[in-house]
Amino acid sequence: MDIFTMAIWIGTIIFLVFSLTKNKEKTKTALKMAFGMGKNMLISILSIILLIGLVLALLPPEQIAGFVEKQNVLVATIASALFGTITLIPAFIAFPLVGTLVDAGVGIVPSVAFLTTLTMVGVVTFPLEKKEFGIKFTVVRNGLSFIFAIAIALVMGVII
Amino acid sequence: MTKVTKILKENLFTAIIIIAYAVIFILKPETSITAVGNSGYYLKEMLMIMPVIFVLTALLDVWVPKETIMKYLGKKSKSKGVVLSFLLGGISAGPIYAAFPFCIMLHKKGASIKNIVIILSSWAVIKIPMLLNEVKFLGIKFMAIRWILTVIAIVIFSWITSKIVKDEDLPSESTSEPEGVIINRNSCMGCSLCVKNYPELFEISSKKAEVKKYDFILDDEKLNKAIDNCPVKAIHFNKR
Numbered sequence: 071m072d073i074f075t076m077a078i079w080i081g082t083i084i085f086l087v088f089s090l091t092k093n094k095e096k097t098k099t100a101l102k103m104a105f106g107m108g109k110n111m112l113i114s115i116l117s118i119i120l121l122i123g124l125v126l127a128l129l130p131p132e133q134i135a136g137f138v139e140k141q142n143v144l145v146a147t148i149a150s151a152l153f154g155t156i157t158l159i160p161a162f163i164a165f166p167l168v169g170t171l172v173d174a175g176v177g178i179v180p181s182v183a184f185l186t187t188l189t190m191v192g193v194v195t196f197p198l199e200k201k202e203f204g205i206k207f208t209v210v211r212n213g214l215s216f217i218f219a220i221a222i223a224l225v226m227g228v229i230i
Numbered sequence: 231m232t233k234v235t236k237i238l239k240e241n242l243f244t245a246i247i248i249i250a251y252a253v254i255f256i257l258k259p260e261t262s263i264t265a266v267g268n269s270g271y272y273l274k275e276m277l278m279i280m281p282v283i284f285v286l287t288a289l290l291d292v293w294v295p296k297e298t299i300m301k302y303l304g305k306k307s308k309s310k311g312v313v314l315s316f317l318l319g320g321i322s323a324g325p326i327y328a329a330f331p332f333c334i335m336l337h338k339k340g341a342s343i344k345n346i347v348i349i350l351s352s353w354a355v356i357k358i359p360m361l362l363n364e365v366k367f368l369g370i371k372f373m374a375i376r377w378i379l380t381v382i383a384i385v386i387f388s389w390i391t392s393k394i395v396k397d398e399d400l401p402s403e404s405t406s407e408p409e410g411v412i413i414n415r416n417s418c419m420g421c422s423l424c425v426k427n428y429p430e431l432f433e434i435s436s437k438k439a440e441v442k443k444y445d446f447i448l449d450d451e452k453l454n455k456a457i458d459n460c461p462v463k464a465i466h467f468n469k470r
């Protein structure tokens with residue numbers, strides 16, 4: 071386990087002990103909630119991991135990097151932003167995945183665009199959002215999020 | 231038989247993946263071994279971080295006083311409302327679809343469109359436990375810059391949204407809700423806390439909570455506990 075993961079564990083355990091001494095009932099609620107959420111997501115997370123493993127076996131990260139490199143940065147960025155809007159991957163799998171891709175040589179700009187649209191813009195969740203907020207709100211929010219995701223990615227490319 | 235089809239329907243995605251693996255194992259055994267190896271790496275990484283992220287998320291969710299925050303999200307709230315909206319989105323547990331009904335509830339309580347967009351966006355992108363995860367895989371510099379840029383972007387486009395979308399554009403309240411205990415299954419994330427609090431009344435079906443048919447007199451204490459504890463505020467009780 072790397073130092074960073076260890077730090078999160080230690081921090082959380084301290085928080086947990088502190089929480090236990092302050093309020094046992096609340097802590098129990100939190101633990102039940104955490105367990106329930108985890109149990110419910112486990113199968114779908116496992117499936118997504120297996121899918122990613124398969125895709126990366128068929129399309130090695132180096133090959134993806136080589137392909138992305140040949141494209142115009144803007145085209146690659148918009149394409150990966152689009153890809154991010156249609157996929158539904160939990161963020162904690164997305165980070166190691168993007169880590170792998172960046173290590174293999176995929177540029178920062180398309181990677182950031184993918185990461186941001188992945189969570190902020192949703193084609194899959196669009197009908198649900200429309201039902202609750204109406205079409206105007208949903209189109210405006212998702213559209214602006216998409217445009218700004220690309221802007222964030224381009225600015226990050228300049229800074230890093 | 232119906233049970234088998236039901237399970238298959240709920241786990242269709244998983245079934246497709248397993249079939250894909252079987253096909254590739256027959257056609258290209260080596261590729262399938264690489265695939266399992268790749269999956270193993272992500273599985274290991276995930277198992278190291280996932281339990282702690284869930285616990286941290288749940289702890290933040292129960293300890294940050296959401297009810298107090300909600301009072302400051304109206305149109306006159308200005309910068310305090312903006313900061314609190316980021317905080318509320320950043321600490322809340324649950325997937326983005328759980329945020330939609332939650333935000334509609336806030337809007338009915340007077341939260342402005344601008345603050346709602348901030349909550350939704352920060353709910354999606356700047357989860358505090360997730361930021362730690364991002365540092366682990368992509369480095370602190372990467373995370374910090376992305377975080378700052380994202381916050382700036384959200385502030386700008388939430389303002390733009392509030393100029394384009396008015397309160398009237400949101401669907402008005404649905405006509406009279408049915409009586410009794412209701413669960414909004416669109417926002418439920420299946421954490422099963424309500425079942426643990428009141429097993430006689432709630433059950434999990436198709437990965438989401440459901441109200442059982444009941445003819446007994448409701449235990450107010452247990453019911454209120456279930457309502458209060460629900461992390462996405464999906465349970466409602468309309469008195470008859």
